[in-house]
Amino acid sequence: MAPHGKFYWNELMTDDVERAKAFYGATLGWTFDAMPMEGERTYYVAMLGEEAVAGMMDKTDLLPPTVPPHWFSYINVDKLDARLKLLEENGGHVIRAPFEVPGIGWIAIVADPTGAPMGWMTAAD
Template sequence: MGPHGKFYWNELLTDDVEKARAFYSATLGWTFSEMPMDGGHAYYVATLGGEPVAGMMDKTDILPPQVPPHWFSYINVDDVGARVELLKAAGGQVVREPFDIPGVGRIAIVCDATGAPFGMMTAADQG
């Protein structure tokens, strides 16, 4: 994982995973592997040259239908819990309090003081 404060991961939330996978395979040469998630959902990890480059998942059961497909970014932080508290003090909002994804890390979904959403993430192998 990169240094604290650096963008780390991007994922596409879409309502047509197969169409998106075909598009990014054709245009960027990405290949995809499926990673099962809770509730029977699937998360797809895109790779290029054997390296993970992005993620993708179906937004249908996660977001309201009026939210269009979009890319979502995560910023690496040294301590998600502590950084969420700083975010709150600085006028940001927490959409989803910190939670753990086994083998991946600790994540929080937040908005900055202007309302722009992003994720904070501390990788499992980082601490």
């Protein structure tokens, strides 16, 4: 089981996936595995050798154009529903209700009391 309370995954939301792939490949030595998603969207898993180290996807149709490209982090939690109750009791709020990503786990998009967004997830084993 993934450890509770640790950053678990990071993904780049960008408007230019090919440029980002070229940059991270040249500077960090990452290669990329394409994972088709629903519709015509593709998610790219950044690999460092045999290890998956990050994700990348085009944000063009997901976020308003005023949102700049950015890295988005996910923190693993032991029991997502229980932790979301604590989040709200302590001044945070749920931006997107929990949803399942098959084979990955359950994810909710949340914000802390300062407004900082992140993903909280209970990873699948």
